[in-house]
Amino acid sequence: MIRRVCVFCGSSAGRDGSYVQIAKEVGQELLRRDLGLVYGGGNIGLMGILAETVLRGGGSVIGVIPQFMVEKELARTDLTALHVVGSMHERKALMAELSDAFLALPGGLGTLEEFCEIVTWKQLGLHKKPCGLLNAHGYYDGLLRLLTHQEQEGFVSATTRALIMEAAHPAVLLDRMLQLGSQ
Numbered sequence: 001m002i003r004r005v006c007v008f009c010g011s012s013a014g015r016d017g018s019y020v021q022i023a024k025e026v027g028q029e030l031l032r033r034d035l036g037l038v039y040g041g042g043n044i045g046l047m048g049i050l051a052e053t054v055l056r057g058g059g060s061v062i063g064v065i066p067q068f069m070v071e072k073e074l075a076r077t078d079l080t081a082l083h084v085v086g087s088m089h090e091r092k093a094l095m096a097e098l099s100d101a102f103l104a105l106p107g108g109l110g111t112l113e114e115f116c117e118i119v120t121w122k123q124l125g126l127h128k129k130p131c132g133l134l135n136a137h138g139y140y141d142g143l144l145r146l147l148t149h150q151e152q153e154g155f156v157s158a159t160t161r162a163l164i165m166e167a168a169h170p171a172v173l174l175d176r177m178l179q180l181g182s183q
């Protein structure tokens with residue numbers, strides 16, 4: 001059963017205002033389904049917008065942030081819970097422990113790294129939680145092409161490729177993830 005979704009997303013809002021809207025939609029969809037949010041604990045970019053949306057709607061928001069980011073005054077302090085950890089590695093491990101599913105919104109290298117690592121953990125059998133890629137406005141088209149290429153070239157199996165759920169709309173992706181999470 002899925003109670004909390006870990007969302008990986010940008011500490012920037014991007015150039016296109018539509019990404020801000022997508023982060024808000026994800027927050028609203030989490031609220032509509034009574035799902036808690038686990039995220040990187042930041043107060044900037046899509047992370048801050050997502051957390052704000054869930055908090056304003058009365059939802060639960062758990063942040064996990066390394067101490068060095070707190071020292072740069074990047075931590076959001078009005079969360080349901082804020083876990084301050086020693087490293088990025090500890091951050092990812094705790095986020096995985098606290099979450100029942102994983103979702104990647106548009107973001108940069110950190111978002112991509114976190115999502116790829118959690119899918120790799122699933123591939124290795126370290127968890128069985130749904131992993132979804134929100135391809136809003138075609139943001140991840142290039143990555144999806146790369147994954148198809150990797151599969152065609154024999155570096156990624158069809159089984160591994162199928163571990164990544166994808167959709168362009170938050171409601172569709174969350175519904176698929178919830179369906180998988182209830183099996």
